[in-house]
Amino acid sequence: MHRIQLDNREFEGANAVYLLGADEDGPTTLVDTATAQPTVQRELADGLAAAGVGLADVDQVLLTHFHGDHAGGAGAVQQAGDAVVRVHDADAPLVERDASALAEFEDRQTTLFDEWGMPERAAGELRDRLAADALWSDPAASVEPFGDGDRFAVGTGEIEVWHLPGHTVGQCGFVLDDGDERALFSGDALLPKYTPNVGGADIRDEDALQHYLDALVRIVEGGFDVAYPGHRQPIEEPADRARHILAHHRERTGRVVDVLAEHGPADAWTVSAHLFGDLAGIHILHGPGEAYAHLEHLQDAGLVAVDGGEYALREERPALDPLFPALD
Structure with missing residues (x-):
């Protein structure tokens, strides 16, 4: 090799x-x-x-x-x-x-950028970056x-x-x-x-x-x-590295909950700003995308509710352990 x-x-x-x-x-x-x-x-x-x-x-x-x-x-x-x-x-x-697959992908991006609350300035910068990529x-x-x-x-x-x-x-x-x-x-x-x-x-x-x-x-x-x-x-x-990443996502979900507990209902862009600060380049996509994945994980578990793109905790301090695998 x-x-x-x-x-x-x-x-x-x-x-x-x-x-x-x-x-x-x-x-x-x-x-x-x-x-x-x-x-x-x-x-x-x-x-x-x-x-x-x-x-x-x-x-x-x-x-x-x-x-x-x-x-x-x-x-x-x-x-x-x-x-x-x-x-x-x-x-x-x-x-x-494939033209239809690419068009569907771009349509989905546009829908999600709006749903995440991405400002038009940031969305325009990101689209230019993706076109270059x-x-x-x-x-x-x-x-x-x-x-x-x-x-x-x-x-x-x-x-x-x-x-x-x-x-x-x-x-x-x-x-x-x-x-x-x-x-x-x-x-x-x-x-x-x-x-x-x-x-x-x-x-x-x-x-x-x-x-x-x-x-x-x-x-x-x-x-x-x-x-x-x-x-x-x-x-x-590899197993230790995978365990470390699992723990990282458990910790990040906790940080998302902290943002909602401290600041109230928020969209993915706002949560991302609290987690990562100002974003540039490809991180304009990756930051709110990561926040969105964690927010959706919480929603699927019934721990947050979403209304108009804003996520709110259903209870003050939800239990997060059931959302993540317990590994030796």
Whole structure:
């Protein structure tokens, strides 16, 4: 396995993509591609060359999710050598840049920005940023969708798809167990430094936080020796990292409750401002999206009521422990 670090100063640090099977018979496989930006694609070509592989030698690309910093270069890799590009069926239309899927996504964004209480100035800045980010994915790839539990040959071994939604609806990890090491290629489901955004990173998911909590529990119980994330360095204790993120979301939900208790009913934008302060760039999306995911989690549990986009506590200090898994 070859880990290739690629430039990314916009999100969670340098992207990591993984080359599997280059030294073996069987499919030469790339897990994620990073963006389509020319400098990044040159870095990818150089990283592959260092492993004795050219872009045209890649037989298949396994994408963890649709975001441009993971899937944006898939079309270029495919064009170089006709590689098969695979992604979860929920994210496939966005990787293919399907016009109706993109239009539906943008309509949903507009609806939620209004529902969250996002000021028009901030919404305009965000739309400009998202339009620029669309250039990170070019050209579009033709994909073959997969689902949870599907298996694919990788070199002389086999890799299994694990659906780990929350960050996106189709976020997946890939499990590779060679007998010596049980590894999870985790994409953005598990990161070593930051906690993956939920709520803003994929506005299609109406229960993003619960889905992500379930994914974290699955990782804890997965028995992994190591996780290879989509950014930065490998994670040597994946279960411990997943537990830490679970505790983080429990603490953040408590902070959301504190905001509502102290300031009264509020929309997602206002709660986000209390949690994160002033926002710029992509955080204009991620901040209120994260607040929204936690507010909806509280609403689904019957602990808050919503009226006209504003959330209010049903009781002064609701019990939060039942909303989160108890793990050893």
